Amino acid sequence: MHPISQQHDPLFDQYIDRTGSNSIKWQKYQGQDVLPMWVADSDFKVPQAITDALHNHVDHGIFGYGSAPTALTELIIERMQRLYRWHVEPEWIVYLPGLVCGINLAVRSVCNDKQGVACPSPIYPPFKSSAKLAKRPLSKLPVEIEDKRWLMSLDDSALLPDTRLLLFCNPLNPGGTVYRRDELQAVADFANQQDLIVCSDEIHCDLILEPGCQHIPFASLSEEASQRSITLLAPSKTFNIAGLGASMAIIPNSALRRDFIRTKAGIVPDVNVLAYTAAQAAYEQGQPWLDRQLAYLRRNKETVEHAINAMPFLSLPPIEGTYLAWIDATKLPVASPFKFFEQAGVGLSPGADFGNPDFVRLNFACRHQTLLEALGRMEKAVMALENEQMAKE
Incomplete structure (x- = not known):
């Protein structure tokens, strides 16, 4: 050993x-x-800051309906600007009780029943199941090793006709690849050429372990990338609060965001008040x-x-x-x-x-x-x- x-x-x-x-x-x-x-x-x-914040909320003794704290929204906006120089508007943020439902909402809101989904393979299982559950055709883009790094093959011949959505993952799960700027730009160019919306799962963005690597949000590449993007984020993996369920989709394009929210309405519940409390404490003091x-x-x-x-x-x-x-x-x-x-x-x-x-x-x-x-x-x-x-x- x-x-x-x-x-x-x-x-x-x-x-x-x-x-x-x-x-x-x-x-x-x-x-x-x-x-x-x-x-x-x-x-x-x-x-400890998360535990203390939860204790304070529990000690209050009432757990009625709540909404996203303005302070949390401001923390997320500040965080995206400070870490990634990515300007995010408050209305772009759609709060979710989990990231997996965000993947499923992206599939159902972006693709009609005749349009398909593409994703890397191998990949985190909900990528594939989201297409299956929505009864959308699925194209698999092979993930292959290049210079000891796992990268998604950008091969348009692997796409089925009428593919509309690319489910992307950065850092890659599994594989752990942190995409470089030129590699992300290649994904953006591919999406542009094929007219694909990109749903980018970036839940592990705070967990960069290799020296010299830096997370770059797909949507921060350019205005064009931003307008064809749905970015999924959460403090859950970073701070080990997955069981509380506090996630978010950041959707700059108003039409994409409207369809996403409409698909969510009446089916996906709001984030619970304790999850908001934990998320705010995590980003504020963690x-x-x-x-x-x-x-x-x-x-x-x-x-x-x-x-x-x-x-x-x-x-x-x-x-x-x-x-x-x-x-x-x-x-x-x-x-x-x-x-x-x-x-x-x-x-x-x-x-x-x-x-x-x-x-x-x-x-x-x-x-x-x-x-x-x-x-x-x-x-x-x-x-x-x-x-x-x-x-x-």
Whole structure:
């Protein structure tokens, strides 16, 4: 195993028992000796500022209907300008109780029943299911490795006729690629040539781990890109508040925004008041905590990359963003890499869900000690398999 750094952070090293806490991640293997390293949900305690803000709201004792706080809208606008030099108007922001419903709303509001959707493949499963649920044709644009980075192929021959919407993901999930400006411009040019609206899932934009990489919102490229964009964002992955449900779509084009809101009406509920409270506290006071989390995740990332690439049969390109490792197990001589590692005591996300059963996805947003235990189990399993193979030879 890779010698671990002596750099520790007691805030993120602390053990928090999540069993019995209504955690989907941990309930999956409750009662089994399997470490859950699958769904994109971290094991880190949220910033104290979020907990304090929620306590203050709960202590008030009334939870009636609410609306988006003006202060939250102002924080988002300021954040987009400060981090990305992206000017956002207040009316562009449409609040949502989750990012996945935003993907589905984009499909149903942009495409009529004869128009299709395109998305990268492999990709986060709701991209594909959103087209299926809406009964829209789906075109898959292969995600291929280029210079150790996963990039979406911009091949118009892969598009079905009457494709109208491109579902894009940056940073890429899975794969962790953080798109450079010229690569984003190529996507924008492709969208322009094919007359596609681009729904850009940028939920992991705060989790940039590779030095020198910087997130660039697709809509910030140009006015033309802005006018054909729907950008989906949330503090949920960044601050581990996914269970509260506070997300947003930023839609500069008034016609796209009107159709999106009309499709949402009466079906998608408003964001609940506690989610607004948590989101505002996160953006207002969460940066010091986020800085420490990023340092911790970078250490975990280095450990994962070194350990996986030292194991027989497995490979892992550098992870630029997200806390998710997309592990290539193509050479692993088993029918199902997911089941193989599950039997070894590590519960990963099956690559089949994303579009390639020869891969698995590992969530390393956990205590370093937990990560080392999981990697140790994986190493033991693949080494035993390699020894079996050598004995047969």
